[in-house]
Amino acid sequence: MTDPRILRVTDRIIERSRPTRAAYLARIRAAASHTPRRRALGCANQAHGFAACAASDKAALSAGGGPSLAIVTAYNDMLSAHQPYEHYPELIRDAAREAGGVAMVAGGVPAMCDGITQGEAGMELSLFSRDVIALATAVALSHNTFDAAVFLGICDKIVPGLVIGALSFGHLPAVFIPGGPMTSGLPNAEKAKIRQLYAEGKASRAELLQAESQAYHGPGTCTFYGTANTNQMLMEIMGLHLPGAAFVNPGTPLREALTRDAVRRALALTALGGDYTPVGEILDERAFVNAVVGLHATGGSTNHTLHLVAMAAAAGIVLTWDDFAELAAAVPLLCRIYPNGTADVNHFAAAGGTGFLIRELLGAGLLHADVRTILGQGLAAYAAEAWLDEGALRWRDPPAVSADTAVLRGVANPFQPTGGLTLLTGNLGRAVIKTSAVQPERHVIEAPCRIFREQEEVQAAFRAGELNRDVVVVLRGQGPKANGMPELHKLMPPLGVLQDRGFRVALVTDGRLSGASGKVPAAIHVTPEAAEGGPIARLRDGDVVRVDAVRGELTALTDLTGRAAETPDLAAHHSGTGRELFAGFRQLVGTADAGASIFPNGGL
Known part of the structure; x- marks a missing residue:
């Protein structure tokens, strides 16, 4: 049974959002099509759309009734988190063919790194990049020839921007495919110590650079629990990832198996089959409450007091800081991941990870279990961890008890009784x-x-x-x-x-x-x-x-x-490093408590 405090906030959001949510749902339901979307295009339009495809894909798109899958990618190889995405399109195309569909890169979105721009002029474009990514996502999908989409993005503004863009095409099924965290490097406590010594003039720049390079050392997300890894937890608890997908390291057989299965799942959700599940229906008021609960339980990024508000608005949902505050009072803190502790996300995953976290929160009635997800089985299916059984992807129950109670705990023994x-x-x-x-x-x-x-x-x-x-x-x-x-x-x-x-x-x-x-x-x-x-x-x-x-x-x-x-x-x-190009954004942007978005009323 869901905790009355959680229900009270949810009911308030539903009532507050009733007119805007109804208008949003009416719009996406009107856009749904139960025939391949490309068939609504003229012959010249279709020919342009598959001109460069492989012969087998071209034949399938021109004559067949199978689904067409859009890939929207934030790949670049300067960001460690996004570098693994370089070869994902070919993997996704192959998995789509095996499932009877065709996949194409519909478009790319920018992906900047706050770690690189910290303290530099480029950081002043960072938050605005979220809304640029939403716009770029809309451009990628605007050809209106796709039946579903998969989204390749991990970091700070990229996932929220992709979600906002996906919701503007909310009649399409959407599956988010993560790349995973880099393996653990220099312990976080040592990294923080060197930073403070450098600030005091007691460590050299060379010593600081060596420490930072040992901490951030390979492909994958940075391993501390900042906005990027909070994004990954949120995509899982909101039902847009496969269960257990968030924190599997890049370049592993399990990572590849999860990616292939995510493609199969996206194709199974189209309106052409019997399990039509548009992303705009998945991301309802209950899903956003679950997201805020997860944020509090893990001590996640404060950036999501902006991003979740903006993401919700794109779905016609009015989420406020007062909702965050009331939910914080009901949700215990179950995690100590740097900067809230010394462990990183690999330690969190080893202790039990998101499967353990979701099971504990569900057991205490702190999450809505009856939400829609890309699995179509409610949130209980996410109280699981992924594993390979002789090469086959399977799910199993998370550990009964945390493997490290200094990192992850159950509801009966939280780090503190309220969220962080x-x-x-x-x-x-x-x-x-x-x-x-x-x-x-x-x-x-x-x-x-x-x-x-x-x-x-x-x-x-x-x-x-x-x-x-x-x-x-x-x-x-x-x-x-x-x-x-x-x-x-x-x-x-x-x-x-x-x-x-x-x-x-x-x-x-x-x-x-x-x-x-x-x-x-x-x-x-x-x-x-x-x-x-x-x-x-x-x-x-x-x-x-x-x-x-x-x-x-x-x-x-x-x-x-x-x-x-x-x-x-x-x-x-207001000028230099591209900032002059964002004068219009600075004029349009709303207040922080409204999501600091350039889209009034979520673009509705």
Whole structure:
């Protein structure tokens, strides 16, 4: 039986979303076709569509009634997570032929790496790349000749963008195919130590680069539990992956078997057969509640307080930060994966992985079991792990108990009774804070603030010894309208050093920090942002600010009434590295609590 607290939030979302969800479902149902979609095209259109295909595929498409499968890929070989996708199209084409269909790469979408652009100008395009990916996905599918689609994407903005794009073609079945995490490298605790030593000037650049290269060392996703790996957990708990697919390493026989079976599953779901399952029907209100529950239970990326809101809107569903907050109070924290612990996702998978996690949450009534998935069997089928039985793909029950209770626990013995994310409200606006990696004695910070406009100013003040005190660092002018809302992860080593020196430190910003936010309390995504005259723009050096994750408050203890908002000078952020091309995005983008999306009302 589903927990009444989960049902209460779900019912509220359903009622709030009733008109927009109904309009969305009517649209995708009108677009469905029970004959091959290519038959609605003119002969010249069809000829263009299969002109370059292999002879057997061309014959099948021109005369046969079998399904045509779109491949939308985020492959590039600079991103370690996406490099394994290089050879997936041929594998997918082969698996499709075996299943009686034809597969083609319909289009590619951009895939940028936040790890490469951290602290650089390119980071100011990162969040906007999500909506570019959604647009590119729509372009890829706009030929309107496909009966289903598979999506190759893993990392931060790529999966949310692909989901938004897929939902714009929500009448098509959609299966997401992961590539898996790289094998474990330098332990996370050692990597974090070198970063802090470098911030203090006690380690050289060569030592830092060596450590980072040992941590990020091969094909696959980075192994910490940031946005990329949170994406993979979400695709599984939302029923768009095969069970147990998220955290199987690249280049293994099990990885290939899962990919082939995902193709077969996508072709089985088309409207041409008896198991038609469009993605817009799978991703309903219950699926998004399950996603938020999974986010809280694993201590996942704060970026998903933006992405899940935007993804839901694309399906006609109105998801709010208040829903996140209420669900957080009902969901225990079951995982300690870096930065919430020292283990990586390979350790999580070895301890029991997503199968164990989903079984525990289902058993406690914290997930909706009766959702649709690409398997069509409800979510109970995902309380399983994949394995190879003499070369054949099979599923089995996850371990009865966690193999490592320092990494993964059951509901009866959680790391903490509530999820690791808290909504903050007060006279400085609304924000979110991730507490799962923050020690309880630091959940409330009250101190004079120091105002900064650029990340480099914070780092310079740290090096000059100006922050050796209790301080709330306020970095403003980092919101979506200001400069695209970059991640500010490079602030964590110096602020971590200050905290280790015994000072009470917090960060308040209208920018982002990602899933790697770490041990320093940080009120992020502050809205209204400074560029729109939000209260954060009225703070001055020395004003006392209270960040209270216990009571859910973000408050200036100084009276800001009548004080003018500082107007940030953002000219330097609006050109160079392609930023001038995104002026329209900065004008269109909505607020952080509405998903920081350029698509009003989810594009509906």
